[in-house]
Structure formats: structure tokens, C-alpha cells
Amino acid sequence: MAAALPLLLSACLGGPQYPNSTFTDHTDFNRDASELWNTMMLWGAIVFVFVEVLLVYTMWKYRRRPGGPEPEHVHGNTRLELTWTVLPAVILVFIAVPTVRSIWRFQSGAPANALQIDVIGHQWWWEFRYPEQGIVTANELYLPVGRPVNFNLTSKDVIHSFWIPQLGGKRDAVTNRTNHLWFTPDSVTPNAFNGSCNEFCGASHANMRFRAYVVSEADFASWAAGQAQNAVFPPPAPDTAGGASAATVSNPAPAQAPALPLAPGYMFPAEQLPAHVVPQTPIPDGLVIPDEVLAAGDPQRGFEQYNRSLCIGCHRIRGNPRSPGVIGPDLTHLGSRHTLGAGLFRNDARHLAAWIKNARRMKPLSSTSMPAVGLGEIDPFTKQPVTAALGGLNDQQIADIVAYLLALK
Numbered sequence: 001m002a003a004a005l006p007l008l009l010s011a012c013l014g015g016p017q018y019p020n021s022t023f024t025d026h027t028d029f030n031r032d033a034s035e036l037w038n039t040m041m042l043w044g045a046i047v048f049v050f051v052e053v054l055l056v057y058t059m060w061k062y063r064r065r066p067g068g069p070e071p072e073h074v075h076g077n078t079r080l081e082l083t084w085t086v087l088p089a090v091i092l093v094f095i096a097v098p099t100v101r102s103i104w105r106f107q108s109g110a111p112a113n114a115l116q117i118d119v120i121g122h123q124w125w126w127e128f129r130y131p132e133q134g135i136v137t138a139n140e141l142y143l144p145v146g147r148p149v150n151f152n153l154t155s156k157d158v159i160h161s162f163w164i165p166q167l168g169g170k171r172d173a174v175t176n177r178t179n180h181l182w183f184t185p186d187s188v189t190p191n192a193f194n195g196s197c198n199e200f201c202g203a204s205h206a207n208m209r210f211r212a213y214v215v216s217e218a219d220f221a222s223w224a225a226g227q228a229q230n231a232v233f234p235p236p237a238p239d240t241a242g243g244a245s246a247a248t249v250s251n252p253a254p255a256q257a258p259a260l261p262l263a264p265g266y267m268f269p270a271e272q273l274p275a276h277v278v279p280q281t282p283i284p285d286g287l288v289i290p291d292e293v294l295a296a297g298d299p300q301r302g303f304e305q306y307n308r309s310l311c312i313g314c315h316r317i318r319g320n321p322r323s324p325g326v327i328g329p330d331l332t333h334l335g336s337r338h339t340l341g342a343g344l345f346r347n348d349a350r351h352l353a354a355w356i357k358n359a360r361r362m363k364p365l366s367s368t369s370m371p372a373v374g375l376g377e378i379d380p381f382t383k384q385p386v387t388a389a390l391g392g393l394n395d396q397q398i399a400d401i402v403a404y405l406l407a408l409k
């Protein structure tokens with residue numbers, strides 16, 4: 001056991017080489033939790049050493065000696081019993097006071113200026129809504145540094161649990177009530193974090209991950225402004241730029257919406273992503289579409305193809321009235337995300353194409369989630385090959401859709 005202990009403890013250290021450690025000081029929440037842990041470890045260690053020393057000493061002092069007298073038989077010792085009752089009670093007070101204080105602090109509701117984020121767990125991905133900013137996105141969170149953030153947690157189906165180990169959590173997301181979790185990310189280095197589901201929720205529970213980026217207030221404002229826009233595709237013709245053009249396929253813009261086209265908002269720079277947030281999941285055999293086919297993908301053709309495909313029944317692209325689905329993630333700004341499939345894959349043409357070809361081979365999905373779409377692919381759920389009659393798409397059509405979706409920054 002002593003040999004196994006260092007192995008166990010090595011999983012608990014903080015620092016950059018342990019990117020999923022919870023002993024960090026990136027938020028008030030985690031600082032409180034670390035301090036509580038340290039307090040408990042200190043008192044626990046004092047009690048442990050005291051008790052063990054006493055035990056070993058007593059065993060040694062009163063050990064059996066050859067020819068020794070029969071020990072005295074006693075029953076009860078009021079003074080001793082009082083001591084070992086009162087002393088632990090006093091020690092528990094030292095642990096209880098800071099514990100209860102922290103519980104009170106983080107259960108009594110977020111500060112009034114907190115950024116509100118609605119988190120909805122789905123089998124097996126995360127929907128994030130920023131109601132004040134009018135944003136709906138999936139699997140990637142942007143948080144402004146220094147501002148408390150209040151997560152309102154619910155679920156669409158089964159019980160999930162929301163946790164960003166380096167920032168705070170974990171808390172269950174259930175269907176019939178809204179749970180709350182709040183903390184203040186107050187350090188920007190490091191600034192990209194892993195999050196995950198932590199309540200077993202089915203076949204792809206382990207594939208229900210997400211990312212959180214802590215960014216400056218200005219970058220957050222830029223990101224939020226970009227995300228709040230409708231998708232601008234096809235791009236307005238140059239002569240109509242500046243006004244809501246007839247060429248833009250878009251919902252009637254709300255009165256206060258800025259005129260199109262706006263520049264895409266801030267995006268966490270890909271080259272600054274630390275290695276631990278970049279997915280390394282390989283593409284299963286046979287799903288890679290050759291690069292030259294992908295390079296020939298045409299966004300305009302992809303837009304038209306997408307609008308004729310099954311996709312629109314499940315996915316929403318704001319600004320594309322043909323695509324109002326709400327079963328899958330909102331794809332309005334898919335091109336601005338770094339990951340796909342709930343943090344499982346990198347978001348680039350290769351992975352996106354393979355995902356569209358056969359999402360259920362890329363990631364075990366339920367019967368109601370995204371079906372295989374590649375022509376001739378065997379859908380792992382129905383065990384049937386995908387045909388044109390079922391809406392199957394060939395590699396070129398998929399490459400076109402990929403070009404369209406990646407253009408949605």
C-alpha cells in the first residue's frame with residue numbers, strides 16, 4: 001500500500017503538468033476548496049500522528065513480558081472518555097467553521113453583476129446559452145476574466161454533471177430543477193481549460209467534454225458581438241455591403257441589430273491553445289475524405305446542399321431560415337469553434353467531413369442523434385447501408401457542406 005500511495009498522490013498535484021487538477025487558484029471557488037482541503041489535511045495529519053504515536057507507545061510500553069503480572073482489569077475511565085470526546089469535537093469545529101462559511105458563500109447565489117450562462121446537458125453534448133447576449137452555442141465557453149459567472153444547469157434527458165476542474169464544479173444537471181454554480185475566473189494564465197460530464201449518462205458519457213476559455217473583457221465583448229449575429233452566408237454582394245441586403249439569406253434582423261456584414265468576433269487563437277485542450281482522437285479507418293476532394297469543396301454549393309439535406313431538421317443556423325432544428329448543436333458559428341462532437345475532435349475540414357460521413361462511428365451516438373450520412377456507410381445503429389433515398393451524400397457533397405459550415409465564423 002505504501003508503494004501504491006505515491007502513484008495515487010501523483011494524480012492529485014497542481015501545476016501545468018496536471019491540467020485537470022482541481023487544486024488551483026484560478027477562481028475564488030477553487031481557492032476556497034483548496035484552502036479547505038489544506039485545513040482538513042493539516043488537522044487530519046495532526047490527529048493521525050498524535051493517535052499513532054500514542055498507540056505505538058502504548059503497545060510497546062504495555063507489551064507482554066515473560067513472567068509479567070496479570071494486567072489490571074478496568075472498566076471505564078471518565079476522564080479519558082471525556083477527553084477523547086471533547087477533543088475531536090473541538091477539532092471538528094476548526095474544520096466545520098470554514099467549511100460552512102464556504103458552503104454559505106457559494107450556495108447563497110451569485111453576485112448581481114454575474115454573467116448568466118444557461119447550461120443544458122444533452123446526450124452527449126453541452127448547449128450553452130448567454131441569454132443577455134443573445135448567444136446560443138455548444139461545447140465551448142468564453143468567460144471574461146474578473147467577472148463572476150453564474151451557470152444555470154439543467155438537462156434535456158438524463159442526469160449529467162458539469163465540471164471544469166481547474167475553475168470549479170462539479171454540479172449535477174437534472175431535468176426537473178435548475179441547479180446553480182458560480183465562480184469568478186480571475187487569472188488569465190493559463191486560460192484554456194478542459195471540462196467534462198461527470199455523471200454516467202450513457203454510451204458516450206466519456207465523450208461529453210467541453211472547453212472553457214478565460215479571456216479579457218474586450219475579447220469577450222468582441223466574441224459575444226460576433227456570436228450574437230446571424231450567420232452571414234452567402235456574404236452580401238460588395239455593392240450592398242453595409243445594409244441588410246436582399247442577397248443575404250437571413251431572418252428579418254431585429255430592429256437593434258447592427259447592419260451586416262460585421263467582422264467575425266474574437267476567437268481564441270488556435271496557436272495559443274495549450275496541448276491539453278487540443279483533441280487528439282484519431283479518425284476511424286475508412287472515414288477520411290482525401291484532401292484534394294476537401295480542397296475542391298465549394299461553400300455556395302454546400303449551402304444549397306445543406307439546405308436540401310436532413311441536417312436542417314436537427315440543426316439551427318440563425319440567419320438561414322431553412323435550418324431551424326433544435327435537436328443537435330446550434331451551427332450558426334461552427335467555423336469559430338476549435339472542437340467538434342463535444343470536444344472529441346479538432347474542428348478542421350478532415351474531422352468535420354468524417355463526422356458528417358458517419359458520426360455514429362466517430363462517436364457512439366443514440367438512436368435519436370446524428371445518423372450516418374455518407375453514401376454506402378453502414379450506420380452502426382440501424383446496421384443498414386446509407387442510400388441516396390435515405391439522404392446519403394457522396395464525398396464531394398460532404399466536402400461542399402464542410403466548406404459552407406467552416407465559412408460560418
Ligand code: HEC
Pocket residue numbers: 123124125138139309310311312313314315327328329331334337339340341342343352355356365368369370371373401405
Ligand atoms: C437526427 C438529428 C440530426 C441530423 C439529421 C443531423 N445531425 Fe448533426 N448532430 C446531431 C446531434 C444530436 C449532434 C451532437 C452529437 C454529439 O456531439 O453527441 C450533432 C452534431 C453535429 C456537429 C458537431 C457540432 C459541434 O459543435 O460539435 C456537426 C458539425 C453536425 N452535427 C453537422 C450535421 C450535418 C452537416 C448534417 C446533415 C448532413 C447533420 N448534422 C445531420 C443531430 C443531427
Ligand SMILES: [Cu+2]
Pocket residue numbers: 121122124159160161197198199200201205208
Ligand atoms: Cu453526461
